Amino acid sequence: MSRPKIFIHIKDKNLLQQLSDLPQLQQCEWVIPSSDWLETLQQADADLVLLQSSAVINSEVQQLSISNLLLQQEWLFFSDGAPDPALDQLIHKSAGYHFRPPIDDKLLADVLDDFLADYAQQQRQTALKARCTSSALDQFGLLVGSSRAMHKLYRTLRKVANSEAQVLIMGESGTGKELVANTLHLASNRNQGPFVAINCGALSPELVDSELFGHIKGAFTGAVKDHKGVFEQAEGGTLFLDEITEMPLPHQVKLLRVLENREYRPVGSQQLKTANVRIIAATNRDPQQAIAAELFREDLYFRLAQFPLLVPPLREREQDIIGLAQHFLAYRNVAENTQVAIADDALAKIAAHNWPGNVRELKYTVERAYILADEVVLPQHIQLAENISLAEAPLDASIDNIPAGIPLETLTRAAIEATLAENNGNRTATAAQLGISIKTLYNKLEKYQ
Numbered sequence: 001m002s003r004p005k006i007f008i009h010i011k012d013k014n015l016l017q018q019l020s021d022l023p024q025l026q027q028c029e030w031v032i033p034s035s036d037w038l039e040t041l042q043q044a045d046a047d048l049v050l051l052q053s054s055a056v057i058n059s060e061v062q063q064l065s066i067s068n069l070l071l072q073q074e075w076l077f078f079s080d081g082a083p084d085p086a087l088d089q090l091i092h093k094s095a096g097y098h099f100r101p102p103i104d105d106k107l108l109a110d111v112l113d114d115f116l117a118d119y120a121q122q123q124r125q126t127a128l129k130a131r132c133t134s135s136a137l138d139q140f141g142l143l144v145g146s147s148r149a150m151h152k153l154y155r156t157l158r159k160v161a162n163s164e165a166q167v168l169i170m171g172e173s174g175t176g177k178e179l180v181a182n183t184l185h186l187a188s189n190r191n192q193g194p195f196v197a198i199n200c201g202a203l204s205p206e207l208v209d210s211e212l213f214g215h216i217k218g219a220f221t222g223a224v225k226d227h228k229g230v231f232e233q234a235e236g237g238t239l240f241l242d243e244i245t246e247m248p249l250p251h252q253v254k255l256l257r258v259l260e261n262r263e264y265r266p267v268g269s270q271q272l273k274t275a276n277v278r279i280i281a282a283t284n285r286d287p288q289q290a291i292a293a294e295l296f297r298e299d300l301y302f303r304l305a306q307f308p309l310l311v312p313p314l315r316e317r318e319q320d321i322i323g324l325a326q327h328f329l330a331y332r333n334v335a336e337n338t339q340v341a342i343a344d345d346a347l348a349k350i351a352a353h354n355w356p357g358n359v360r361e362l363k364y365t366v367e368r369a370y371i372l373a374d375e376v377v378l379p380q381h382i383q384l385a386e387n388i389s390l391a392e393a394p395l396d397a398s399i400d401n402i403p404a405g406i407p408l409e410t411l412t413r414a415a416i417e418a419t420l421a422e423n424n425g426n427r428t429a430t431a432a433q434l435g436i437s438i439k440t441l442y443n444k445l446e447k448y449q
């Protein structure tokens with residue numbers, strides 16, 4: 001911790017000796033002016049000023065009283081005891097202490113103790129503020145993490161980004177596959193074009209052709225105007241096909257066709273269009289197992305996996321866990337203009353958990369803890385998936401206990417977050433448990449970002 005800086009302008013040698021014997025002042029960094037004391041004071045950025053009134057001339061008092069220095073620092077004045085209107089003026093403006101001889105060492109020590117305690121408290125608060133509003137993790141594109149595993153991923157992404165290879169991103173739920181896809185787009189020379197993401201498991205069977213390839217007005221009942229499909233929306237950019245293995249097999253054939261010859265036809269149109277789109281797909285299943293289980297077409301797999309990329313789960317980048325927790329807390333603090341800190345034992349609880357739901361689960365856990373905490377996140381605010389039950393959820397799930405006046409949107413968001421955490425980020429299970437379609441869930445998640 002840095003030492004407080006003390007500015008001392010005292011000419012009386014005995015008084016100076018008496019002050020330098022005080023242990024409180026020995027802990028401080030001293031600034032003693034050699035020539036123009038006012039100029040030195042202005043540049044010193046001192047925390048406390050000790051000034052002897054007889055060492056100051058009238059014009060300096062006038063200069064001092066119109067400057068901000070009296071308000072910016074703590075002041076202790078020492079006089080010979082004679083009434084001095086100029087000194088009174090300084091004391092009134094600075095709300096400083098005035099010691100008259102004989103100076104009682106004990107009383108002066110008490111004042112200095114208070115000053116040192118305030119200084120230490122200020123330092124702690126500054127350090128805390130810096131800690132709870134800053135992140136220490138390295139970043140590439142939209143991804144943060146300083147572990148070796150993440151750095152290896154960053155290097156691969158940099159190389160793959162500028163090729164036109166189709167990339168299949170694999171990794172457990174919540175490991176950041178969509179962020180990887182988005183980062184690939186941002187690092188590629190298509191980054192001036194759009195990045196369009198769709199969830200292949202959430203496409204409605206009746207509208208799949210229209211959602212992928214678009215339709216023209218009048219193509220079917222309800223087609224009241226032309227609609228651009230995702231291939232057209234992503235023209236010149238990147239199309240991200242999330243949860244590709246959740247797409248029904250007949251729909252996979254449609255994709256395969258367009259990937260083979262890059263051509264598609266909007267529903268109801270005679271016109272063939274050519275797609276200038278880079279495809280990135282993702283799955284949280286093992287593709288080989290999905291092929292064996294006849295959930296994923298092997299030919300589509302080979303088309304998509306020109307460059308297969310594995311996003312490591314959080315347990316393989318353990319050294320990022322605490323950093324990510326601090327990162328998510330810092331983002332909440334900056335967004336809400338708060339300074340909620342996190343206690344070391346709360347961080348230890350986070351580090352000891354194995355995070356089956358990966359980064360998403362960690363992020364939601366920190367965000368819930370932020371809501372529950374007052375000034376400091378403590379271990380009891382860290383609600384891990386295994387100990388969140390409906391009875392203990394932050395919002396009591398018993399219908400009778402919901403306080404009146406909570407906006408419906410807040411309740412919906414809390415229900416979605418708690419259910420997602422309970423299902424380790426699995427959106428299909430979450431939608432089923434909440435009794436909403438996966439599409440509605442996606443719309444809500446997009447809205448809540």
Ligand SMILES: Nc1ncnc2c1ncn2[C@@H]1O[C@H](COP(=O)(O)OP(=O)(O)OP(=O)(O)O)[C@@H](O)[C@H]1O
Pocket residue numbers: 142143144145171172173174175176177178179180242284359360363425427
């Ligand atoms: N490396 C990371 N840095 C910062 N945030 C991350 C990182 N990885 C994941 N996240 C955050 O975790 C959440 C989940 O990320 P994302 O949606 O990209 O994961 P996913 O693997 O695509 O999930 P799913 O399998 O459910 O589709 C997001 O809120 C994202 O911001």
